[in-house]
Amino acid sequence: MTNDEDNQVATRAGGPWLWFLRGVAASFSIPGLILASAFVGFAGLAREAGLTMAETVFMVGIVWALPAKVVLVGAILSNTTLLAAAFAVALSSVRLMPMVVAIVPEMRAPTTRKWVLYALSHFVAVTSWVVALERFPTVPRYRRTVFYAGLGATLVVINMVVVAVVFSLAQNLPPIVGAALFLLTPIYFLTSLWGSARERAGHLAMVFGLALGPVFHLVAPGVDLLAAGLLGGLMAYGWHRFARRRARA
Amino acid sequence: MSFAAIDAWWWPYLFILLAGWLATDCWRYLGVYLGDRLSEDADILVFIRAVATALVAAVIANLIIFPAGALAATPLALRIAAAIASFLAYLAAGKRVFVGILAGEAALLGGIFLFG
Numbered sequence: 384m385t386n387d388e389d390n391q392v393a394t395r396a397g398g399p400w401l402w403f404l405r406g407v408a409a410s411f412s413i414p415g416l417i418l419a420s421a422f423v424g425f426a427g428l429a430r431e432a433g434l435t436m437a438e439t440v441f442m443v444g445i446v447w448a449l450p451a452k453v454v455l456v457g458a459i460l461s462n463t464t465l466l467a468a469a470f471a472v473a474l475s476s477v478r479l480m481p482m483v484v485a486i487v488p489e490m491r492a493p494t495t496r497k498w499v500l501y502a503l504s505h506f507v508a509v510t511s512w513v514v515a516l517e518r519f520p521t522v523p524r525y526r527r528t529v530f531y532a533g534l535g536a537t538l539v540v541i542n543m544v545v546v547a548v549v550f551s552l553a554q555n556l557p558p559i560v561g562a563a564l565f566l567l568t569p570i571y572f573l574t575s576l577w578g579s580a581r582e583r584a585g586h587l588a589m590v591f592g593l594a595l596g597p598v599f600h601l602v603a604p605g606v607d608l609l610a611a612g613l614l615g616g617l618m619a620y621g622w623h624r625f626a627r628r629r630a631r632a
Numbered sequence: 633m634s635f636a637a638i639d640a641w642w643w644p645y646l647f648i649l650l651a652g653w654l655a656t657d658c659w660r661y662l663g664v665y666l667g668d669r670l671s672e673d674a675d676i677l678v679f680i681r682a683v684a685t686a687l688v689a690a691v692i693a694n695l696i697i698f699p700a701g702a703l704a705a706t707p708l709a710l711r712i713a714a715a716i717a718s719f720l721a722y723l724a725a726g727k728r729v730f731v732g733i734l735a736g737e738a739a740l741l742g743g744i745f746l747f748g
Contacts, residue, residue, distance in 0.1 A: 413730065416730075417729050417730055420733060427701070428700070431700040432700065435644075438644050438645065441648060442652055445653040446653055446656050450684075450688045451652065451655070451656045452652065453688070453691055453695075454687065454691055455651060455652050458635075458651070459635040459647075460700065462635070462636065464634055465633045465647060465650060465651055468635075468647070469650055469651040469654070469655045470655075471687065472651055472652060472655040473655035473656075473658070474683060474687050475684055475687050476655060476659045476684070477659055477683070478684040478685070479656065479659045479660050479663065480660070480666070481663070481677050481681065482663065483662075483663025483664055484663045484666050484667065487663070487667050488667065497664075500664045501661055504660040504663060505657060505660060507660055556702075558702040558705065559741065559744055561701055561703070562701075562702040562703045562740065562744065563737050563740060563741060564702075565699055565700070565701050566703060566714060566737060567733065567737070569692045569693075569695040569696045569715065570714070570715060570719075570732060570733055570736040571729065572689075572692050573692055573715060573732070573736075574719060574727075574729045574732035574733070575729050576689065576692070577719070577722070577727075578727050580685065581681065582678065584678055585682060585685050587682075588681075588683070588686040588689065589689040591686050591689070592685065592688070592689025592690045592692075592693070593689045593692065594693070596689065596690025596691065596693035596694045596697075597697040600694050600697070608687055608691060608694075611686060611687065611689075611690035612683050612684070612686045612687025612690060615686030615689065615690065616679065616682040616683030616684070616685070616686040616687070617679075617682075619682040619686065620678060620682045620683075623678055
């Protein structure tokens with residue numbers, strides 16, 4: 384199909400606003416619900432770390448990726464310096480780069496302006512990325528950027544509200560509810576991180592990271608996350624190279 | 633200079649902006665720039681993903697082993713058992729995250745009611 388025909392199909396399938404709204408509707412789904420429950424946990428975590436509601440809501444909007452925020456709050460909890468915190472967050476966010484690399488060719492139409500792609504890339508995080516790649520085949524190419532704008536912006540705004548609401552309720556919670564709330568973040572990532580691993584090296588990296596995190600927390604607090612990430616990642620990558628060489632031989 | 637280093641209203645926001653937004657969005661922008669120039673399975677990306685995964689895993693383990701707040705009052709063995717229950721339920725249910733979360737929470741609350 385030529386671009387012109389594709390554009391005509393898109394026009395027949397509905398205008399930009401209709402597809403924006405379909406993107407909004409796509410955020411009210413099971414993945415969206417799971418994400419909101421993870422943000423309930425994150426609000427409890429940030430509150431416990433001593434952040435204010437305004438700081439936490441600001442963080443949700445401006446950083447968006449949940450692993451990056453959990454690492455940032457972890458760094459704030461261990462009283463890390465700005466530079467070390469930025470380095471740890473940057474390491475945890477590298478994963479976004481290949482995700483954006485993967486979604487851009489799917490989303491781009493020949494007439495799409497560059498700044499639109501840069502602006503939309505802010506919404507890239509695990510949930511919106513998974514939902515978008517799943518739904519794009521049913522979205523006309525010329526409507527994919529507005530669809531993704533509706534999906535991404537809605538997820539961000541909903542979870543900013545979720546965090547604000549949980550923050551204001553959390554002070555009156557009985558301890559048992561608080562305990563259940565703080566368990567949400569680690570078990571959400573324990574499961575979703577395993578599912579998002581692309582290759583065996585990702586699963587190994589996760590196991591190494593789980594084991595090394597607490598060890599480095601005891602022997603090298605302050606650089607524990609960086610040390611566990613670099614060493615665990617290096618070990619998993621080493622295994623990846625070794626296994627590939629053995630498969631070839 | 634840590635998060636609590638400067639006692640001014642704007643400092644936490646600047647900290648979040650530099651250590652949070654800049655450290656995260658620079659990768660998203662680089663991703664747009666690279667577009668389709670990099671192959672998804674380039675070797676360097678395998679390494680980068682492995683480091684990122686291990687780092688987030690380290691955070692998870694620390695949140696379970698050395699928790700803050702109300703979770704810190706629960707026994708360590710119970711927290712580890714709840715995490716294991718969550719992960720096993722997730723695998724058994726065909727990698728459904730929601731099932732894993734429910735199982736983990738049920739194990740934690742059940743343990744608190746039984747032994748707490």
